[in-house]
Amino acid sequence: xxxxxxxxxxxxxxxxxxxxxxxxxxxxxxxxxxxxxxxxxxxxxxxxxxxxxxxxxxxxxxxxxxxxxxxxxxxxxxxxxxxxxxxxxxxxxxxxxxxxxxxxxxxxxxxxxxxxxxxxxxxxxxxxxxxxxxxxxxxxxxxxxxxxxxxxxxxxxxxxxxxxxxxxxxxxxxxxxxxxxxxxxxxxxxxxxxxxxxxxxxxxxxxxxxxxxxxxxxxxxxxxxxxxxxxxxxxxxxxxxxxxxxxxxxxxxxxxxxxxxxxxxxxxxxxxxxxxxxxxxxxxxxxxxxxxxxxxxxxxxxxxxxxxxxxxxxxxxxxxxxxxxxxxxxxxxxxxxxxxxxxxxxxxxxxxxxxxxxxxxxxxxxxxxxxxxxxxxxxxxxxxxxxxxxx
Numbered sequence: 001x002x003x004x005x006x007x008x009x010x011x012x013x014x015x016x017x018x019x020x021x022x023x024x025x026x027x028x029x030x031x032x033x034x035x036x037x038x039x040x041x042x043x044x045x046x047x048x049x050x051x052x053x054x055x056x057x058x059x060x061x062x063x064x065x066x067x068x069x070x071x072x073x074x075x076x077x078x079x080x081x082x083x084x085x086x087x088x089x090x091x092x093x094x095x096x097x098x099x100x101x102x103x104x105x106x107x108x109x110x111x112x113x114x115x116x117x118x119x120x121x122x123x124x125x126x127x128x129x130x131x132x133x134x135x136x137x138x139x140x141x142x143x144x145x146x147x148x149x150x151x152x153x154x155x156x157x158x159x160x161x162x163x164x165x166x167x168x169x170x171x172x173x174x175x176x177x178x179x180x181x182x183x184x185x186x187x188x189x190x191x192x193x194x195x196x197x198x199x200x201x202x203x204x205x206x207x208x209x210x211x212x213x214x215x216x217x218x219x220x221x222x223x224x225x226x227x228x229x230x231x232x233x234x235x236x237x238x239x240x241x242x243x244x245x246x247x248x249x250x251x252x253x254x255x256x257x258x259x260x261x262x263x264x265x266x267x268x269x270x271x272x273x274x275x276x277x278x279x280x281x282x283x284x285x286x287x288x289x290x291x292x293x294x295x296x297x298x299x300x301x302x303x304x305x306x307x308x309x310x311x312x313x314x315x316x317x318x319x320x321x322x323x324x325x326x327x328x329x330x331x332x333x334x335x336x337x338x339x340x341x342x343x344x345x346x347x348x349x350x351x352x353x354x355x356x357x358x359x360x361x362x363x364x365x366x367x368x369x370x371x372x373x374x375x376x377x378x379x380x381x382x383x384x385x386x387x388x389x390x391x
Contacts, residue, residue, distance in 0.1 A: 006199035014058040040137035048209035051142035054197035060097040149244035167248030262334035316389020349374035
């Protein structure tokens with residue numbers, strides 16, 4: 001007799017993800033006789049809740065069968081009384097599942113961006129540091145289909161673009177912004193619902209902890225989870241969560257295609273950045289203050305490899321306005337965002353309204369002053385050239 005259907009579902013999801021880890025991991029394949037090579041280590045980030053405990057149990061079951069090492073991490077945010085004791089309990093549960101290493105990471109949560117964003121930044125910074133220290137090939141996260149639906153709904157409420165509506169990726173880099181780890185975080189449960197993970201824990205007699213913050217209406221996601229989504233399902237009928245999750249995948253496919261187009265277009269619109277233009281020597285300086293601290297003609301070369309290579313992160317870029325103007329708006333704005341981020345504007349603080357102001361330098365030019373962007377980056381039009389650089 002096989003496992004309970006809920007347990008089978010979570011194990012299958014993890015097995016598929018781990019096979020991808022094996023395929024991407026450097027070194028000899030599993031079963032190889034190459035000596036002195038340890039199997040890749042996969043970590044699970046576990047809060048002690050049902051989703052992450054189900055994920056930890058599935059990892060502990062599947063990893064040894066695929067020749068992988070498996071460990072677990074929990075993060076103590078220090079935001080609730082007894083959080084240290086809770087973290088130690090989670091470490092004990094991970095150890096009981098034979099996950100090694102099993103560690104608690106203590107963080108200090110700042111205030112930037114509000115409590116949810118600050119906790120998220122602190123959490124992923126700690127996970128990144130631990131993954132680097134332990135040499136992990138990947139870190140598994142327990143986000144479910146329900147979490148994906150909530151993310152899409154939050155994006156809709158903010159009036160976000162296609163990329164935001166695409167929700168969470170099954171494979172992603174560091175949410176804390178660490179570079180060089182583009183495929184570190186894996187989300188095996190994006191097609192698994194929260195009811196299944198909770199059932200899997202129940203039938204395996206796994207103790208779970210329900211974080212009171214998840215039910216606190218002071219947090220936006222909590223209101224979406226307990227108020228907005230149930231209201232939508234009551235008004236529209238069952239299937240809203242599945243539909244929102246499906247919207248995320250369709251939006252991600254569209255966003256990926258547009259991003260690929262934008263990467264190619266960026267090379268085509270880049271032109272030479274002369275010293276005089278880079279420093280604004282034509283007197284077109286100043287700032288109109290369009291988003292400095294808020295949250296979210298003539299032609300040179302055609303973007304040859306030498307020019308692109310010279311425009312490194314933080315150095316700025318010059319873009320040909322005529323070529324930019326010929327691009328579809330969705331592609332052009334993606335190019336502008338890419339260049340602004342490369343010039344030093346933090347991606348998490350660069351919002352659609354910032355890009356719209358920069359876009360007007362291309363489409364509605366009437367001699368405007370420079371546009372200030374987060375990260376001390378300015379966008380300035382100089383004749384037929386748009387210069388975006390840190391100041």
